[in-house]
Amino acid sequence: MSLVIDILSNISLLVGSLFCLAGAVGMLRMPDFYTRVHAASLIETAGAGFILLGLLLQAGFTLVAAKLLMIGLLILFASPTASHALARAALLRGLKPLLAEKGEQPSKP
Amino acid sequence: MLSAAVLAVLATIALALCRASLGPTVFDRLQAASTIGTAAMLLLALFGFLNGRPEFLDLALVYGLLNVVGVIAVLKFFRNGSLGGSVGDPD
Numbered sequence: 157m158s159l160v161i162d163i164l165s166n167i168s169l170l171v172g173s174l175f176c177l178a179g180a181v182g183m184l185r186m187p188d189f190y191t192r193v194h195a196a197s198l199i200e201t202a203g204a205g206f207i208l209l210g211l212l213l214q215a216g217f218t219l220v221a222a223k224l225l226m227i228g229l230l231i232l233f234a235s236p237t238a239s240h241a242l243a244r245a246a247l248l249r250g251l252k253p254l255l256a257e258k259g260e261q262p263s264k265p
Numbered sequence: 266m267l268s269a270a271v272l273a274v275l276a277t278i279a280l281a282l283c284r285a286s287l288g289p290t291v292f293d294r295l296q297a298a299s300t301i302g303t304a305a306m307l308l309l310a311l312f313g314f315l316n317g318r319p320e321f322l323d324l325a326l327v328y329g330l331l332n333v334v335g336v337i338a339v340l341k342f343f344r345n346g347s348l349g350g351s352v353g354d355p356d
Contacts, residue, residue: 165266169267169269169270170269173272173273174273176273176274176304176307177273177277179277179300180276180277180281180300181280183280183284183300184284189290189292189293189296192284192293192296193296196281196297196299196300199277199300199303199304200299200300200303203277203307204303204306204307207270207274207307207311208307208310210266210270211311211314214314215319220319223319223322223326224322227322227329230329230333234329234333235303237333237337238333238337238340239299241336241337241340242292242295242296242336242340245340
């Protein structure tokens, strides 16, 4: 039983680390501010969620698990709100999204 | 696996720092700052588990609250031109 929980926790930590790295590389390489917001919110939802899930499986039913849940709820409520407010402030400030060029074929839906 | 996760979060912070230093607009820098704050919370939690001292989670909670309040305050400043002012009307 303990071995199963250890394996699940390690897998969850690994997946969370991969999501964090993917989001960070996307933040560095995406061409536009709005696409960078998308990449950064990957870190704040999937990466943080999986890493906290892995720690939660290691903690068991203790006070530490309650604190981890509080941190997870805080991240899940606050970070998308901050991202949304940021994109909205940028749009109201007149920052245009990067769209397709005039001569380019639009992508088929 | 805990140390691997710590390394991944450190690499995330480094890449976000690159974006914060060369981001063209101020919103890029703010997004990078918010991401660094979230990654620092994760780093505190992971580091506490790595050392066997989960009391670091309290520090992570306080850091997250400060991060959220700071980002919202700075955004309000950039949108309204001041920290007072009305919230509702755009422009």
